[in-house]
Amino acid sequence: MLEEILVIRESIPIFYYNKDPDKALSDNYYILQSGFFVALTHFANEMSNDKLRYVILENKLYALDELSDVLLIFGQKEKLSAEVLSSVKEDLKKAANYLNQLFNKYQLKIAPNPSIDIIDKVAYEFGEYLK
Secondary structure, X not given: OHHHHHOOOOOEEEEEEEEOOOOOOOOOOEEEEEEEEOOHHHHHXXXXXXXXXXXXXXXXXXXXXXXXXXXXXXXXXXXXXXXXXHHHHHHHHHHHHHHHHHHHHOOOOXXXXXXXXXXXXXXXXXXXXXX
16 A cells, blocks of 8 residues: 555655644534645654555555644646535535524514524534434
8 A cells, every 4th residue: 555655756746635623513524725745754654653544445545643733635726626615515505504594493484583492402413404
């Protein structure tokens, strides 16, 4: 497995998800970022120390740095961006549908001034859904 990783050229552009604790809604919340992978030997050393989890899928290397919560992805930016946007759109669509169901359940669309209790219930249930 190590030989497959060592063929990657240094200074290759990479795109990765970085876990952002300030914006994290859950443990699975990552932000797509880009950069350059320059320290190939350092990367190999990290792997030998079991600090990274990695898998190769569809000719792309995925590596999760468990110390810094960074998921490295070696691949095409356009394809990755399309996959991320597609996933986000579906998630937003589902969340919007669920929120709409909550509005109907608690009759928020027809109640001119809903009580704080009802708003709290909607907020709680929607928060539980987002987990």
